[in-house]
Amino acid sequence: MKQIIRKAFKFRLNPNSDQAQKMVEFAGANRFVWNKALAMNLFRLEQKQPLLWYNELSFWLKLWKSSEDYGFLKTVHSQPLQQALKNLEKAFKDGFDKKQPLKRIPKFKKKGLSDSFRYPQGFKLEQESSKVFLPKIGWVKYRNSRQVIGDVKNMTISRKGSYWYVSIQTEYETELKRHSSTSMIGVDMGITRFATLSDGSYVEPLNSFRKLSKKLAFEQRKLSKKVRFSANWKKQKQIITRLHERIANARLDFLHKTSTEISKNHAMVVVENLKIGNMSKSAKGSVEKHGKNVKAKSGLNKSILDQGWGMFVSFLEYKQACSGGDVLKVNPQYTSQTCPRCQHVSHDNRKSQSAFECTECGFKANADLVGALNVLERGHRLLACGVETLVSSKKQEPVDSSNTNLLLTA
Numbered sequence: 001m002k003q004i005i006r007k008a009f010k011f012r013l014n015p016n017s018d019q020a021q022k023m024v025e026f027a028g029a030n031r032f033v034w035n036k037a038l039a040m041n042l043f044r045l046e047q048k049q050p051l052l053w054y055n056e057l058s059f060w061l062k063l064w065k066s067s068e069d070y071g072f073l074k075t076v077h078s079q080p081l082q083q084a085l086k087n088l089e090k091a092f093k094d095g096f097d098k099k100q101p102l103k104r105i106p107k108f109k110k111k112g113l114s115d116s117f118r119y120p121q122g123f124k125l126e127q128e129s130s131k132v133f134l135p136k137i138g139w140v141k142y143r144n145s146r147q148v149i150g151d152v153k154n155m156t157i158s159r160k161g162s163y164w165y166v167s168i169q170t171e172y173e174t175e176l177k178r179h180s181s182t183s184m185i186g187v188d189m190g191i192t193r194f195a196t197l198s199d200g201s202y203v204e205p206l207n208s209f210r211k212l213s214k215k216l217a218f219e220q221r222k223l224s225k226k227v228r229f230s231a232n233w234k235k236q237k238q239i240i241t242r243l244h245e246r247i248a249n250a251r252l253d254f255l256h257k258t259s260t261e262i263s264k265n266h267a268m269v270v271v272e273n274l275k276i277g278n279m280s281k282s283a284k285g286s287v288e289k290h291g292k293n294v295k296a297k298s299g300l301n302k303s304i305l306d307q308g309w310g311m312f313v314s315f316l317e318y319k320q321a322c323s324g325g326d327v328l329k330v331n332p333q334y335t336s337q338t339c340p341r342c343q344h345v346s347h348d349n350r351k352s353q354s355a356f357e358c359t360e361c362g363f364k365a366n367a368d369l370v371g372a373l374n375v376l377e378r379g380h381r382l383l384a385c386g387v388e389t390l391v392s393s394k395k396q397e398p399v400d401s402s403n404t405n406l407l408l409t410a
């Protein structure tokens with residue numbers, strides 16, 4: 001049996017000023033076409049006339065484009081505008097669909113609130129060089145944070161605040177399979193060890209990456225001393241570009257190998273639900289407020305980002321989906337402070353970065369292994385009850401509040 005999996009990948013774009021200007025124009029034209037077609041249809045509704053659907057509306061679009069007043073529409077790629085009309089048609093159909101009682105008749109788009117447009121085709125994606133091709137805008141760089149999997153079906157460009165984003169919709173087919181193994185494993189992700197498994201094995205972090213990072217900093221200092229755009233400067237720039245590529249490749253390679261190994265051996269993989277984006281934000285945002293802590297925290301966050309835990313989890317999910325296995329995400333609270341034997345929760349259980357010793361029952365183990373055992377235990381509980389229960393404690397680990405969507409029982 002086959003199944004089709006649909007996924008969306010969203011990245012921040014880094015357009016140059018020319019491209020950003022075009023995006024503003026495209027979004028503006030998109031909003032104009034939507035609002036104009038919507039106004040026509042609302043008027044027809046009032047007059048009890050039948051609605052105009054996509055075919056009629058696209059005829060109107062052609063008229064607007066050739067008119068003097070709305071000639072600015074000609075500078076915009078036609079597909080996003082047609083897409084706006086298709087979206088409007090769908091919005092009307094949903095609005096009148098009795099099976100979708102929550103849907104309402106479409107609304108007017110406001111400037112700054114719904115700046116977006118979609119390409120149904122004509123785009124290109126180059127992941128190695130982190131850029132997308134948008135018809136009539138050109139190649140735009142994006143912040144590549146994860147691998148895009150599957151065939152790209154469409155791309156939506158949208159604005160939030162002063163930033164532009166691309167949302168890439170993909171589709172891929174996988175065999176519905178039964179995983180060859182039946183085992184379940186907990187994974188603790190850390191700094192000194194990249195991953196510790198609840199069976200006691202562990203994966204060392206990618207040390208070559210640190211070395212390459214140092215080398216990169218060194219080469220960048222060299223670049224800053226050269227005359228901009230001179231022959232030597234260009235040569236140095238090349239060296240840096242190649243280093244960037246080497247680092248990205250080394251990281252991808254490491255994450256692929258590690259996730260493949262774990263996925264091959266275990267049907268069910270339990271990981272901590274770490275909100276990577278939030279973690280790095282919280283350290284950046286509060287540097288002035290709390291001096292020392294934040295320094296340590298941003299060090300931690302740098303390592304998290306270096307090691308690509310988010311990417312690692314998304315690789316795991318993809319590989320498990322392909323092999324008929326699964327990934328469970330559990331609440332990361334207290335995983336490093338809870339005793340796996342007697343469930344006693346205390347900060348004092350943690351003797352050092354690597355040593356765990358329960359103050360109640362004396363259970364001793366490597367702290368990362370304790371984390372992995374607790375993660376596995378939570379996975380079992382999640383499967384058994386559907387809800388994760390946690391022993392509440394006044395002691396709080398510094399955990400992002402968006403993770404605490406699970407039930408706490410006293």
Ligand SMILES: [Zn+2]
Pocket residue numbers: 339340341342343344358359360361362363
């Ligand atoms: Zn204990």
